[in-house]
Amino acid sequence: xxxxxxxxxxxxxxxxxxxxxxxxxxxxxxxxxxxxxxxxxxxxxxxxxxxxxxxxxxxxxxxxxxxxxxxxxxxxxxxxxxxxxxxxxxxxxxxxxxxxxxxxxxxxxxxxxxxxxxxxxxxxxxxxxxxxxxxxxxxxxxxxxxxxxxxxxxxxxxxxxxxxxxxxxxxxxxxxxxxxxxxxxxxxxxxxxxxxxxxxxxxxxxxxxxxxxxxxxxxxxxxxxxxxxxxxxxxxxxxxxxxxxxxxxxxxxxxxxxxxxxxxxxxxxxxxxxxxxxxxxxxxxxxxxxxxxxxxxxxxxxxxxxxxxxxxxxxxxxxxxxxxxxxxxxxxxxxxxxxxxxxxxxxxxxxxxxxxxxxxxxxxxxxxxxxxxxxxxxxxxxxxxxxxxxxxxxxxxxxxxxxxxxxxxxxxxxxxxxxxxxxxxxxxxxxxxxxxxxxxxxxxxxxxxxxxxxxxxxxxxxxxxxxxxxxxxxxxx
Ligand code: NAD
Numbered sequence: 001x002x003x004x005x006x007x008x009x010x011x012x013x014x015x016x017x018x019x020x021x022x023x024x025x026x027x028x029x030x031x032x033x034x035x036x037x038x039x040x041x042x043x044x045x046x047x048x049x050x051x052x053x054x055x056x057x058x059x060x061x062x063x064x065x066x067x068x069x070x071x072x073x074x075x076x077x078x079x080x081x082x083x084x085x086x087x088x089x090x091x092x093x094x095x096x097x098x099x100x101x102x103x104x105x106x107x108x109x110x111x112x113x114x115x116x117x118x119x120x121x122x123x124x125x126x127x128x129x130x131x132x133x134x135x136x137x138x139x140x141x142x143x144x145x146x147x148x149x150x151x152x153x154x155x156x157x158x159x160x161x162x163x164x165x166x167x168x169x170x171x172x173x174x175x176x177x178x179x180x181x182x183x184x185x186x187x188x189x190x191x192x193x194x195x196x197x198x199x200x201x202x203x204x205x206x207x208x209x210x211x212x213x214x215x216x217x218x219x220x221x222x223x224x225x226x227x228x229x230x231x232x233x234x235x236x237x238x239x240x241x242x243x244x245x246x247x248x249x250x251x252x253x254x255x256x257x258x259x260x261x262x263x264x265x266x267x268x269x270x271x272x273x274x275x276x277x278x279x280x281x282x283x284x285x286x287x288x289x290x291x292x293x294x295x296x297x298x299x300x301x302x303x304x305x306x307x308x309x310x311x312x313x314x315x316x317x318x319x320x321x322x323x324x325x326x327x328x329x330x331x332x333x334x335x336x337x338x339x340x341x342x343x344x345x346x347x348x349x350x351x352x353x354x355x356x357x358x359x360x361x362x363x364x365x366x367x368x369x370x371x372x373x374x375x376x377x378x379x380x381x382x383x384x385x386x387x388x389x390x391x392x393x394x395x396x397x398x399x400x401x402x403x404x405x406x407x408x409x410x411x412x413x414x415x416x417x418x419x420x421x422x423x424x425x426x427x428x429x430x431x432x433x434x435x436x437x438x439x440x441x442x443x444x445x446x447x448x449x450x451x452x453x454x455x456x457x458x459x460x461x462x463x464x465x466x467x468x469x470x471x472x473x474x475x476x477x
């Protein structure tokens with residue numbers, strides 16, 4: 001029996017007339033879950049509930065808020081296996097990817113639960129006598145959280161947990177593609193004793209339900225993760241209304257391979273970054289920028305890596321399917337574009353023939369790519385790597401930076417000076433040395449440069465606290 005999920009508004013699981021189903025990307029004829037679809041009235045009701053709950057939650061001592069987050073984390077941890085199975089079935093992730101993501105969500109809740117013992121603020125020396133001069137952090141108010149499908153539990157967690165820890169109330173609107181695991185967070189919060197109305201979730205279309213959250217007068221802050229197309233529009237609307245806005249968008253992430261690199265190691269790192277999560281990661285490695293002296297050796301090594309990847313349903317493979325037909329078609333279209341542009345297909349490029357159904361696609365490597373080809377400039381969001389040959393380190397840096405995006409980046413090198421220059425000169429929010437572009441720590445800030453982020457705010461770690469709080473300065477004489 002497929003699971004059935006409801007919206008969660010003012011502490012109630014609410015039914016809708018409209019429902020929709022999700023399918024297993026590895027076996028699309030299999031229904032995974034049925035969802036009650038929210039409409040604009042539900043979104044309005046959810047914002048009103050969050051608004052009504054605002055004062056009481058803001059005035060709840062922070063460590064008490066933390067105790068509820070800690071309990072929710074423990075409930076999620078107790079259910080880790082079943083939530084992982086749901087993520088594999090609904091999104092097509094591998095066992096390792098899904099298990100790792102669910103664990104990340106649990107860790108985020110524990111992390112922000114601890115943070116409630118120290119909500120920031122600082123004591124300063126006053127110029128006058130017997131004056132206490134200090135700052136304190138207050139919640140922003142009602143937060144609208146809009147999330148994509150590709151990390152359907154980790155991204156909601158990294159918005160919901162800091163928003164609640166800092167005393168905000170919220171409405172989450174996850175993507176309709178694989179929302180089940182996000183709803184599991186709200187089940188855990190409900191069972192952990194979160195007061196009614198503090199956290200609400202509505203599953204519905206972005207253009208109506210999501211839009212209502214962005215434009216509603218009672219919403220004070222909007223945190224969006226998703227595509228640039230939607231993110232820029234939301235940013236303009238919400239800032240026009242004077243709301244605090246954070247947008248975390250796409251990437252076209254390079255890994256530079258130096259002539260000093262261990263080429264086998266570089267190929268392993270890049271294969272992992274490009275083909276992990278089937279390339280459906282905002283930080284996925286999509287460009288390998290390779291020094292001419294090691295180019296041929298690198299191409300052989302990356303092709304061997306790609307061809308060694310076992311494709312199949314998430315339970316027992318290295319790489320699962322794409323999440324749905326639309327994403328698969330998008331990847332296949334880009335493969336055609338790259339071939340027409342003149343890139344050389346070194347391996348992959350199609351769907352493996354051993355499956356009767358499922359949105360599977362082969363790990364694909366293009367060589368002889370010019371950095372101005374669309375395959376080197378636009379986000380594919382599938383397991384496709386563009387390999388670009390450069391003459392020297394200067395050209396590598398210039399090429400790595402010559403895109404509109406600036407989310408993650410890395411260099412594989414044995415030259416320390418090169419590594420330092422890369423860190424200083426790369427236009428990206430994340431710079432890694434001898435590591436893949438994917439994979440983030442939860443306690444350090446995350447965000448992009450250029451078109452990858454609104455730049456003003458970061459997420460995760462202390463940056464999560466900053467976005468959801470306003471600083472007040474107190475003079476106590
Ligand atoms: P998307 O932009 O299509 O949708 C994201 C969310 O916005 C969904 O919940 C959707 O329903 C909602 N939405 C759509 N139209 C809306 C509107 N008019 N008003 C309000 N909400 C609306 O993105 P997606 O396809 O779900 O996710 C893939 C994208 O997300 C990729 O571009 C990827 O790079 C990006 N992403 C970025 C990060 C990051 O942290 N930078 C992380 C993960 C994914």
